Amino acid sequence: MSILPQEVLDVIIDQLSDDLQMLSDCSLVCRRWTSRSRYHLFYDIDLNNGPDILNFHKLIASSDSLSVFPKFLHMNVDVFIIESDFMAATMLAATITDILYLLPNLHSLSLEHEFQIDDERFLWTESTAIPFQHALTHALRLPTLTSLALLGWNITPLCLASILAHGQALQRLALERVYVMDAQDESPFCSPAPNTLLDIPVKPRIHNLTDLMFSMDLLDSNQKTFDRLLSSNFDFPLDKIRRLTLEGSRGFTPEASSFISRIGSSLEELVLSPCNLALNMSTLQVADATSLHTIHFEFRHCVFKHLRNPTAEGGVNIFEWMCDLLSTIRESNSLENLIIIPLYFRIGSRLDFSITDEEDAGWKALCTLLTTTKFMSLRHLDIKLDCGETAGKPYGNILNSIMRSLRSTTDIDVCISIKGNTLPDHNQRH
Numbered sequence: 001m002s003i004l005p006q007e008v009l010d011v012i013i014d015q016l017s018d019d020l021q022m023l024s025d026c027s028l029v030c031r032r033w034t035s036r037s038r039y040h041l042f043y044d045i046d047l048n049n050g051p052d053i054l055n056f057h058k059l060i061a062s063s064d065s066l067s068v069f070p071k072f073l074h075m076n077v078d079v080f081i082i083e084s085d086f087m088a089a090t091m092l093a094a095t096i097t098d099i100l101y102l103l104p105n106l107h108s109l110s111l112e113h114e115f116q117i118d119d120e121r122f123l124w125t126e127s128t129a130i131p132f133q134h135a136l137t138h139a140l141r142l143p144t145l146t147s148l149a150l151l152g153w154n155i156t157p158l159c160l161a162s163i164l165a166h167g168q169a170l171q172r173l174a175l176e177r178v179y180v181m182d183a184q185d186e187s188p189f190c191s192p193a194p195n196t197l198l199d200i201p202v203k204p205r206i207h208n209l210t211d212l213m214f215s216m217d218l219l220d221s222n223q224k225t226f227d228r229l230l231s232s233n234f235d236f237p238l239d240k241i242r243r244l245t246l247e248g249s250r251g252f253t254p255e256a257s258s259f260i261s262r263i264g265s266s267l268e269e270l271v272l273s274p275c276n277l278a279l280n281m282s283t284l285q286v287a288d289a290t291s292l293h294t295i296h297f298e299f300r301h302c303v304f305k306h307l308r309n310p311t312a313e314g315g316v317n318i319f320e321w322m323c324d325l326l327s328t329i330r331e332s333n334s335l336e337n338l339i340i341i342p343l344y345f346r347i348g349s350r351l352d353f354s355i356t357d358e359e360d361a362g363w364k365a366l367c368t369l370l371t372t373t374k375f376m377s378l379r380h381l382d383i384k385l386d387c388g389e390t391a392g393k394p395y396g397n398i399l400n401s402i403m404r405s406l407r408s409t410t411d412i413d414v415c416i417s418i419k420g421n422t423l424p425d426h427n428q429r430h
Helices: 006-014 020-026 031-041 050-062 086-102 130-140 157-164 225-230 254-266 318-327 357-370 389-409
Strands: 044-047 072-076 108-112 147-151 172-176 211-215 243-248 269-274 294-298 337-341 345-347 350-352 380-385 413-418
Touching: 006 031, 020 031, 044 050, 050 086, 072 086, 086 130, 108 130, 130 157, 243 254, 318 357, 357 389, 380 389, 389 413
Parallel strands: 044 072, 072 108, 108 147, 147 172, 172 211, 211 243, 243 269, 269 294, 294 337, 337 380, 380 413
Antiparallel strands: 345 350
């Protein structure tokens, strides 16, 4: 091995990137193997409990050479809040804070927080865990940090703005189940406190943001997170967003359409993943997204009202919902790709992949819409069946039969796949 160039050794070790035990063994063989092995071992770190956090901190604090390897970090910050032992909680808080200071080459940071007290979620304010917030803003100033995900946070607008203001290199921001609350909405167990972060600029300066993921699970009529993000006081940057992902268990309200309109012509890719479609929900408007070239519809997590009916809980037929949304696209548009991931029905211990009359009519209505002149630019329709090949083939074969009319009358390339493997239409004319 000593005669092999380092580049060749690195390529060999790269083949073991998914085998943590083998990488650990390789890191102990010799000095020439150590660096590349550690690169893969510490590349993506997931810390979900106190012992993991303490052990990881002990490792990287013991050697400057280790702290340069982590690029992706996911950390559950509940642990230092819910720890019943005050001394242990204090130690965990200091450890989590120190970890953020010790990692100079982070590319992606994901912070999860789901803590609740008496069914009330813990509220992060400007005065909550101040050392941690300062450490977080330090991490956001890293020129390498291009992705930030906040999961399950209950946070005031000023606190969120103060944190995001430092992410000048951010290109991707995910706000998943993040609930932005005004000061008067604060939880009863978290009293208002004076702003202790006045030295931190409030206006966001994340000018490079191109990918935004937003979950609306906690959005309701009284506390509209969209309104807060779109307010002039928050000054949320939207003019460069290229990819927008919207998820939610309560459907997509008119505020979602306003959000898309504010992004406007810069939006190129839209991902919609509803868990529920409200009965009185207005049609999602995408007319202002004139540069939109790709739309994803993901129904894998959608709650259906009837077992074998494509009507989601709340009373909206998913095919009508898709067609209504697509109808809002302007006559002159750039749409080239349409991706649909349908939902499957479980009956007992098995999945049912037969197509009901309602589904058959829904797919045919979609095909009819796509044959209109408005969709002349559409090149690809991908229907991805997220299931095993044996179970999904019957559904896919029926879909292939339904799609033949679309294939024969348009130039659209219809691809039906199961776990990434294309299901051929044996009756398709060549």
